[in-house]
Amino acid sequence: MSTLNIHNPATGELVIALPADDAAAVAAKAKIARAAQPAWAARPFAERKACIERFRAGVTRDLEPLAATMTRETGKPIKMSRNELNGLLPRIDFFLAEAEAAIAAETVFDEGGMREQIQHEPLGLVANISAWNYPWFVGCNVILPALLTGNAVLYKPSEYATLTGLEIARLLHEAGVPRDVMVCLVGGGEVGAALLEQKVDGVFFTGSHATGQRIAQAVGQRFVKVQLELGGKDPTYVAEDADPKAAAESLADGAMYNTGQSCCSVERIYVHEKIHDDFVDAFVDAVKGMRMGDPMREDTYIGAITRAPQLDVLEAQVDDAIANGAALLVGGERRIGDGNWFDATVLVNVNHDMEIMREESFGPVIGIQKVRDDEEAVHWMNDTRYGLTAGVYTKDEDRARRILSRVHAGSVYWNCCDRVSPRLPWSGVGDSGVGLTLSKYGIQAFTRPKAWHLRRP
DSSP, X not given: OOEEEEEOTTTOOEEEEEEOOOHHHHHHHHHHHHHHHHHHHHSOHHHHHHHHHHHHHHHHHTHHHHHHHHHHHHOOOHHXXXXXXXXXXXXXXXXXXXXXXXXXXXXXXXXXXXXXXXXXXXXXXXXXXXXXXXXXXXXXXXXXXXXHTTOEXXXXXXXXXXXXXXXXXXXXXXXXXXXXXXXXXXXXXXXXXXXXXXXXXXXXXXXXXXXXXXXXXXXXXGTOEEEEEOOOOEEEEEOTTSOHHHHHHHHHHHHHGGGGOOTTSEEEEEEETTXXXXXXXXXXXXXXXXXXXXXXXXXXXXXXXXXXXXXXXXXXXXXXXXXXXXXXXXXXXXXXXXSOOBOOEEEESXXXXXXXXXXXXXXXXXXEEEESSXXXXXXXXXXXXXXXXXXEEOSOHHHHHHHHTTSOOSEEEESXXXXXXXXXXXXXXXXXXXXXXXXXXXXXXXXXXXXXXXXXX
């Protein structure tokens, strides 16, 4: 039997070796889940909802050990692990409050004996290949609305957050979701590939652009629903009327939170030349105050890099920037020793000839570029193949709206950043993906609308 080794990225130590699924096991579990789905869909909505309510209670009850597990396998600072779990609770509440109305039958026409209705039927069997950076958020954004709307779920958590994925499945099973309806698969890329070979009715993936491309190619000829939530190179512009210190402190958190390992982390900053120097000084001060260290310590802000190969990416981006004229103000190096560590890093005098301003970093590094005016800022913000989020800091809301209406992004921010709301759709433009989660539209994404033409005799 093959195994999956889980290592602590902060120390390099082996946490546990788990038995992994193989292709035959994936196929068998998919067959069982497909057979179990109709009975789950036939249950009254109130019963499915009650299961998710009990799941929420389980998350609340076990929050501390769940946070410790996430920190141990991802390197996320323990306070941020707690924040993720506490932040999950209102998302669950949103799904519980809105799912029934989102999928209710709609009468759209009723005249002259003809009635037209739309009914929302579950897709059927849903494959969810999930991410490690926010495993509870990202996993539950798919799993919970999928189950509430009557689907069965084949869930492959990232190999870097498998223990958390198993905990999600455990709590759902304890809450009354049948084991054959909510199935957790264990393994790496080969298990994901085996999952894509199954007869599924929807594929929902969160992760890198490269893996998203492979998934699209693998299932593209089968005409099943595919949603791909991919990466970003998220820009923010700080206008000359913004408070440079307040903007710097907000954006330092937006760039470095979760050690920069967020799809919507601020990854490049453009600052009006009139306040550039004051902004940079305040930004550097904020970053210098962020403690790097043991993720289990309460005062740690910068944790470990979850995936060791990312250290090479970060190092190469920093080296490329410096070689091409950037100035390094803070950090810039990986830490030698046990575990995966990279200093919080700030670069200025950057431009779009440098990888740091063009390719996703997914780590605690940031480039800050000086711009002359709004027009130049918009030009550089749109100079990217990605389009996940973008933001503007200014005192003038109308100005922010004018700028952000021209920026290609799925989510935009005025005087804030790195924020996700369950009430708003989460989507991307360009290489940031297709489809959406969250909001009522994210609930309906797990259904197939059926058109009814009903003529009275």
